[in-house]
Amino acid sequence: MSVRNPRLPLLPGYGTNPMIGKTRFGVRPVFTSIDKVNMLVDKAEGVNRVPSLYCRKQAPDLPTWIMYDKNILRFQAFFQQSLHEMRSGSHILRKVEIFFFLEDGTIKVMEPKTENSGLSQGTLISRQRIRLPFSYDNYYDVLDLNIGREVTFFGKVFKLVNCDNFTRVFLNRLGINVPDPIPWPDAIKRGTDRGKPPKHRPFRQFLDFDRQVLRFHGYWDDRDSEFGIMHLLEIHYFLADDTIEIKEVLPPNSGMEAGPMFLKRMRLPRKIPSHVEMTGGPKCPSYSPADLSIGAVINLYGRKVVLTDCDPFTKEYYRVTYGFDSFNPLPIPKDEGTECVSTSVAERQLPPWNGYGSYDDSAENCRTVEPKPPHRDFIKFLNKDRVGFDSHVLRFAARLISDNPEDKLRYFIIKYFLCDDTIGIFELGERNSGFKGGKFFRRDKMYLPDVDFFVPKEPPAYTDKDMWVGNELIINKHCFRLIGADEYALRYMEVNENEYPMANLALIMDKIRRTLATQENGYKNFVAKYMDAAVPDNRELMSVRCFKQALKEVMCERMTEHEFITLIRHFRGDPGKEKSPRREMIRSLVFSDLTRGLWDERVKLREALLHADANGLGVLSVPRMRQLLRANRLPINTDLMDCMLQVLNKDSDCNIVYEDLLSFLDFQTRPVYNLTEGDYQKVVRHAPPLKDTECKLWAETETIIQEGFVNWNAFLCQLNLENLVKEQTQ
Known part of the structure; x- marks a missing residue:
């Protein structure tokens, strides 16, 4: 027979046998007198000396392993670990989590794993009861754990800084005040060590300043030594790694051979070190961008190099970074011994064109002995060549002007290529017309008529400024009149209106405004005459025919067909009934x-x-x-x-x-x-x-x-001559 302690689980080994060591097995009766009546009663149970805080109804008499099953108090803490092998710091701080199991009073300490930390993390102290320091019978309990306290587990001191919400509520119900969380030591601002140099991050500097170079011009005066001369130098400072390279710029016809580099790319020390730098030791201070400026003198291993000027990128860098505003270049001392006498070289006079090949081909072969193809404006080719659907080709419809009746019915397409200023002409053939159609003139540069080709200078040619509707082009003794343009050409000229006056709406309106202002009662008569020509249903609109007739009467021959098209395209009105x-x-x-x-x-x-x-x-x-x-x-x-x-x-x-x-x-x-x-x-x-x-x-x-129709009201509003009408009326 064994007696089980209800506070322990029902497992083998947890029960006790009360018969062990007992010699008397009889039952001792207990006699008492109740209301003067003698009777036999059982032996009364002993009373616990510690009084209960709660009544039996509110706190049932259950064992702790049942009452507090799976209830865990969780604290966040840190401890210091000494580092004897590192020079930069004496210790590091390691963050841990402390778990207190209420069912049996055991404690477990775990450290969250961090990738590539180099530390053995995870469970630092397995689950067990931990004795108090300098004690053999007392163990850590709930009352010993709270925020702000320090606990010692097996010689390591843990500082409790925070807890979870369950732990805070549980301790508050027990009447224990829980302080506010303490910030982690990493969040506390620490002052920089005075003896520690700032951390150098070369990779971050490389990513931020790659391909950024400060360029200075300077000189080294070596005329004090025997056979010394004035050396013109070009100094390059690479911001990516704080290195400097210097190359010498030789004057023309100096007779000297330039070496590969005056100073190879390296860190230039401010002072010549007395000994070779030790590995891992302090480095000798080198030149930085703050040491370089116009007029500064740098020590190039005993040679004094004076900086005289810099390029625009360097000026902008110092203006933004250091707030410099003055960048006046310094004069370079003249070296009369080696200075060449500069004379004005006249422009090379080319011989007249002999008629073989194109003019550009002949001019290029006259400049060099070796035959080379004509030089091409590559920058213009990159900017004006086809980019996706943007062809940079202006197409115009043209008609051949001739006394021959058959030629009057011939129609052509003239293409102007902006990438190289060439013109190609194609004929639109028609059945039973006698003309096949196709390529009429191959793509080439077209020169103006009545010019002398056999001259040293290139004769003037047609440009994109000559391509506008209504203009007449004489190409190879054929007179073409431009009668139309495609949507791309009109749109391109309107977008780039600063380059094409015929498509510049502001210039056209200013021309009309000045013409009406110079005429007596010009604007007043102009508006009064054509006010009745508006559409009856919509007084803001006017037909294109009336609008064109009104402008022709005012402008006469001072307005071209392309300018009419620009005005009509800008003030186009749609009454909702017209078809495109x-x-x-x-x-x-x-x-x-x-x-x-x-x-x-x-x-x-x-x-x-x-x-x-x-x-x-x-x-x-x-x-x-x-x-x-x-x-x-x-x-x-x-x-x-x-x-x-x-x-x-x-x-x-x-x-x-x-x-x-x-x-x-x-x-x-x-x-x-x-x-x-x-x-x-x-x-x-x-x-x-x-x-x-x-x-x-x-x-x-x-x-x-x-x-079609034109918005007559919008045209008059943009003309803005109402004040002129008031003056003419008065």
């Missing part, structure tokens, strides 16, 4: 191809578009739209398809509204615009063949002069 000639022309061409291919799958195309628009936004991207059109087998070529996608309505993100595409292809409810013979000659003759990858319809430029 270019859109209707493309629609007519698409209708011809679809009718020829017997295509009538508009219903399937609508289903494909609705299926592709999963979000129901009503728009699709241009590549997705092109993919769907090709999937539905539209019998049109890719160039015409690109033109069609270009004229469709788009949203702010350049996505196509597919309802407009379906309306564009609806030839039953919306009939096709019928082109007359005159419109066909204007539109089709001015358009390049559809095989051209950059198909542009030239009808819009010329037709816009005859059709």
